[in-house]
Amino acid sequence: MSKQDLIDAVAQQADITKEKAASAVNAMIGYIEVTLAKGEEVSVPPLGKFKISKRKARDGRNPTTGATIKIPASNVPKFQPSKTLKDAVNK
Numbered sequence: 001m002s003k004q005d006l007i008d009a010v011a012q013q014a015d016i017t018k019e020k021a022a023s024a025v026n027a028m029i030g031y032i033e034v035t036l037a038k039g040e041e042v043s044v045p046p047l048g049k050f051k052i053s054k055r056k057a058r059d060g061r062n063p064t065t066g067a068t069i070k071i072p073a074s075n076v077p078k079f080q081p082s083k084t085l086k087d088a089v090n091k
Contacts, residue, residue, distance in 0.1 A: 036077055048081040 011021035035042050041051035057073040
């Protein structure tokens with residue numbers, strides 16, 4: 001499902017225009033991005049949690065040359081599905 005498919009589905013389910021649905025979807029995505037950037041998690045109870053995982057700095061290899069390179073530490077967004085979502089998918 002693409003972002004446009006999601007917007008179309010929201011518009012149809014909520015019986016609103018596609019423009020309003022696009023605004024709602026974009027607002028939700030923007031809120032999740034801003035909240036994760038602050039280091040906080042976003043919980044959507046029937047869906048799951050979006051959170052940040054810290055990845056340590058490490059050594060890696062350049063696959064072309066085989067040279068060792070330093071990979072800096074970074075924050076990685078993660079999604080943890082809720083039990084409700086897992087059960088719905090595994091029916």
